[in-house]
Amino acid sequence: MVGLDLTEAGKRFQYEWIFKALSFHIPAGSKCVVTGSNGSGKSTLLKCLSAVQPLTEGSIDYNFQEKKIKETEIFEYLAISAPYLELPEEFTLSELLSFHFKFKSPLEGLDHEEMVKLMYLDNQKDKYISQFSSGMKQRLKLGLCLFSEAPLLFLDEPTSNLDSKGVDWYLKMMGLYAKEKTVVICSNEPKEYGFCDIQIHIEDYKLRPKL
Numbered sequence: 001m002v003g004l005d006l007t008e009a010g011k012r013f014q015y016e017w018i019f020k021a022l023s024f025h026i027p028a029g030s031k032c033v034v035t036g037s038n039g040s041g042k043s044t045l046l047k048c049l050s051a052v053q054p055l056t057e058g059s060i061d062y063n064f065q066e067k068k069i070k071e072t073e074i075f076e077y078l079a080i081s082a083p084y085l086e087l088p089e090e091f092t093l094s095e096l097l098s099f100h101f102k103f104k105s106p107l108e109g110l111d112h113e114e115m116v117k118l119m120y121l122d123n124q125k126d127k128y129i130s131q132f133s134s135g136m137k138q139r140l141k142l143g144l145c146l147f148s149e150a151p152l153l154f155l156d157e158p159t160s161n162l163d164s165k166g167v168d169w170y171l172k173m174m175g176l177y178a179k180e181k182t183v184v185i186c187s188n189e190p191k192e193y194g195f196c197d198i199q200i201h202i203e204d205y206k207l208r209p210k211l
């Protein structure tokens with residue numbers, strides 16, 4: 001499992017500091033939620049944690065089984081589901097599973113047949129992703145993350161587009177397949193992060209005007 005240490009982390013776009021002086025330890029195996037109002041910087045923090053965007057100042061240290069991991073290698077340990085990451089619409093479900101699992105190992109004992117059943121997408125294997133409903137796409141995004149052999153999971157708004165059955169499914173899948181992983185969730189929806197043991201409220205790390 002991967003542990004993360006943020007030290008005096010700050011991110012600025014042009015003249016606007018999105019967060020500043022964020023020092024935080026996320027222990028390996030913990031479940032962490034990043035909360036804050038719309039536009040407060042949750043997704044920006046997740047992009048910095050996944051090394052997709054650089055910090056403006058400060059640092060992030062990653063460690064896996066007592067060993068430091070370089071920022072340029074963190075993607076190998078990581079699976080991400082986020083609204084801004086699109087699925088390749090021109091693939092069928094079967095093709096996408098084959099493609100995805102060329103790059104990520106599947107969890108031991110799970111074959112594509114079983115994954116499709118777990119995502120309740122049976123009978124959809126030959127359907128193009130472009131023809132999936134938004135809820136089907138969301139289950140697929142989460143399934144691709146959860147069923148990959150990745151010790152670090154980043155989930156941005158994991159239950160967006162899911163109905164109440166889908167939310168129950170997400171909670172069940174998290175209990176079954178995320179237990180042994182370090183998880184960071186961006187959310188404003190208590191029902192999707194009730195199981196988290198750490199909370200970062202991003203608005204606590206804004207630049208405050210000096211009194």
Ligand SMILES: Nc1ncnc2c1ncn2[C@@H]1O[C@H](COP(=O)(O)OP(=O)(O)OP(=O)(O)O)[C@@H](O)[C@H]1O
Pocket residue numbers: 013014018036037038039040041042043044045186
């Ligand atoms: N590439 C960028 N360039 C300039 N500003 C950006 C960029 N990306 C994000 N921002 C700004 O950073 C701020 C935080 O955006 P972010 O998407 O991280 O918020 P969020 O908390 O995830 O919001 P939401 O809950 O609505 O998804 C916003 O003001 C946004 O306009």
